[in-house]
Amino acid sequence: xxxxxxxxxxxxxGLTTVxxxxxxxxxxxxxxxxxDAGLGADAAHVAVATSTVVMVVNACVATAATDRNVLxxxxxxxxxxxxxxxxxxxxxxxARYAPGPVxxxxxxxxxxxxxxxxLLRPGFLRNGARSQRPAKAISTAAGLPIGATAAFxxxxxxxxxxxxxxxxxxxxxxxxxxANPLTLAIAAPAAVLFLxxxxxxxxxxxxxxxxxxxxxxAAALLAGALPVIVLLRRRPPRIPDVFYARSxxxxxxLMTVTMLAATL
Numbered sequence: 001x002x003x004x005x006x007x008x009x010x011x012x013x014g015l016t017t018v019x020x021x022x023x024x025x026x027x028x029x030x031x032x033x034x035x036d037a038g039l040g041a042d043a044a045h046v047a048v049a050t051s052t053v054v055m056v057v058n059a060c061v062a063t064a065a066t067d068r069n070v071l072x073x074x075x076x077x078x079x080x081x082x083x084x085x086x087x088x089x090x091x092x093x094x095a096r097y098a099p100g101p102v103x104x105x106x107x108x109x110x111x112x113x114x115x116x117x118x119l120l121r122p123g124f125l126r127n128g129a130r131s132q133r134p135a136k137a138i139s140t141a142a143g144l145p146i147g148a149t150a151a152f153x154x155x156x157x158x159x160x161x162x163x164x165x166x167x168x169x170x171x172x173x174x175x176x177x178x179a180n181p182l183t184l185a186i187a188a189p190a191a192v193l194f195l196x197x198x199x200x201x202x203x204x205x206x207x208x209x210x211x212x213x214x215x216x217x218a219a220a221l222l223a224g225a226l227p228v229i230v231l232l233r234r235r236p237p238r239i240p241d242v243f244y245a246r247s248x249x250x251x252x253x254l255m256t257v258t259m260l261a262a263t264l
Contacts, residue, residue, distance in 0.1 A: 002035050003220055005031060005035075006031065006035065006217055006220035006221055006224070007220055007221075007223060007224040008224060009024070009027055009028055009031050009221060009224065010054075010220060010221035010222060010223060010224020010225040011224040011225065011228055012024060012027060012224075013027065013028060013054065013058060013221065013224075013225045014058065014224065014225030014226065014227070014228030014229045014232075015228055015232070016251070017058045017059065017062050017180065017225065017229055018062055018176075018228070018229055018232040018233060018236075019176060019232070019237075019239075019247075020158060020162070020176050020179075020247075020248055020251055021156075021157070021158030021161070021162055021175075021176040021177075021178075021179025021180055021183060022156055022158055022159075022251065023051070023054065023055025023056075023058050023059060023156055023183060023187070024051070024054070024055070024058075024225075025048075025051040025052070025055060025154060025156055026255045026258055026259060027258075028047070028050070028051040028054060028221060029044075029047045029048060029051050030047075030258075031047075032046065032047035032050050032051065032214060032217050033047045035214075035217055036207050036214055036217070038207065039207060044100075045212055046207070046209070046212050046213070046214050047214075048154065048194075049194035049195075049211065049212035049213045049214075050212075050213050050214045050217050050218050050221075052187055052190050052191050052194055053191045053194065053195065053213050053218055054218050054221045054222060054225070055156065055183065055187050055191075056184060056187045056188055056191045057218075057222055057226075058180075058222070058225050058226070058229060059180045059181070059183045059184040059187065060184055061226055061229050061230065062177075062180040062229050062233065063180045063181045063184060065229065065230055065233035065234070066177050066180065066181075066233065067177075070174055070177050070178065071178075071181065073174070073178065074178060074181060074182075077138070077140060079140040079143070080138060080139075080140045080142075080143045080182075081143070081181075081182075081185045082143070083140065083141070083142075083143025083144040083147065084143040084144075084146060084147040084157075084182060084185040084186050085147065085185050085186075085188065085189060086143075086144060086147065087143060087144040087145065087146060087147020087148035087149075087150075087151065087186065088147040088148070088150070088151040088185065088186040088187060088188065088189045088190060089147075089151075089189035089190075089193075090144075090147070090148045090151070091147060091148040091149065091150065091151025091152035091153075091186075091190075092151045092152075092189055092190035092193055093193075094148075094152050095151065095152045095153075095154070095190075096193075098152070103152065103153055103154060104259070106152070106153045107153045107154060107155055107259055108256060108259050108260060110149070110153055110155055110159070111155065111159070111252055111255055111256040111259070112256060114159065114163065114252060115249065115252050115253060115256065117163070118163060118249050118252070119249070123166070123167045124163060124166050124167060124245060124249075125242065125245050125246060125249070126242060126245070136168040136169055138161065138164055138165065138168070138182075142164070146160045146161065146164075146182075146186070147185070147186045150183075150186045151186055151187070151189070151190055156183055156186075156187070157179060157182045157183030157184075157185075157186040157187065158176065158179035158180075158182075158183055159252070161175075161178070161179050161182045161183075162175045162176055162179050162248065165178060165179070166245070171241050172239075172241050172244035172245050172248065173236070173239075173241075173244065176248075194211050194212045194213055195210055195211040195212075195213055196211055197211050197212055198211070
């Protein structure tokens with residue numbers, strides 16, 4: 001039963017990775033907490049660590065399967081990637097010492113502000129006028145705050161980068177495709193940290209851990225996600241841009257409601 005659930009959630013994360021740039025942490029973390037309940041209070045930390053590693057692998061495969069002409073829009077901005085990596089490391093390090101409620105409510109607060117911004121400020125739901133002009137790149141200087149915020153709150157890179165790229169003139173398909181390599185840069189430092197750390201966890205349970213990562217759960221999630229990512233990258237669905245943007249907004253709302261339900 002647990003294996004089937006993890007495979008199903010993995011399939012869902014593969015879908016959201018391709019369509020929205022989300023690694024699926026808001027879905028995978030609660031499920032892994034349930035699967036690894038035998039770890040007690042340590043289950044939440046293992047769930048975050050496992051979800052982060054899964055997110056990195058998903059983003060890596062999605063990036064490798066992305067059209068090179070699309071990726072070329074980021075190829076000249078190596079400084080952005082360097083600052084995203086640095087910001088991701090700083091945010092992941094700070095999150096280790098921050099009280100749980102700070103990151104949880106910070107996650108909810110950031111999503112709430114983002115949803116309000118996308119609804120109230122013009123330019124995200126429709127970009128017809130802007131599509132006549134060349135799309136702009138993300139500012140290199142924005143890499144550090146984006147990386148640090150995403151890693152600290154655990155919101156994933158696309159929650160920050162997709163709205164920025166959308167307002168810069170990119171259509172939704174391009175913005176969500178470019179979110180994967182940016183997410184990879186942000187999440188990779190945290191994944192390395194989780195894999196090499198030596199946490200004081202109870203290893204008497206049946207959970208096989210590498211660092212703080214549940215390798216069994218990660219393998220099941222990836223088995224469900226990776227075929228979906230490869231398939232959808234090869235045969236991307238045709239989604240109208242406005243509907244695409246509304247779907248992204250709807251997923252943000254779902255993420256916020258899910259986190260509120262888990263927190264309250």
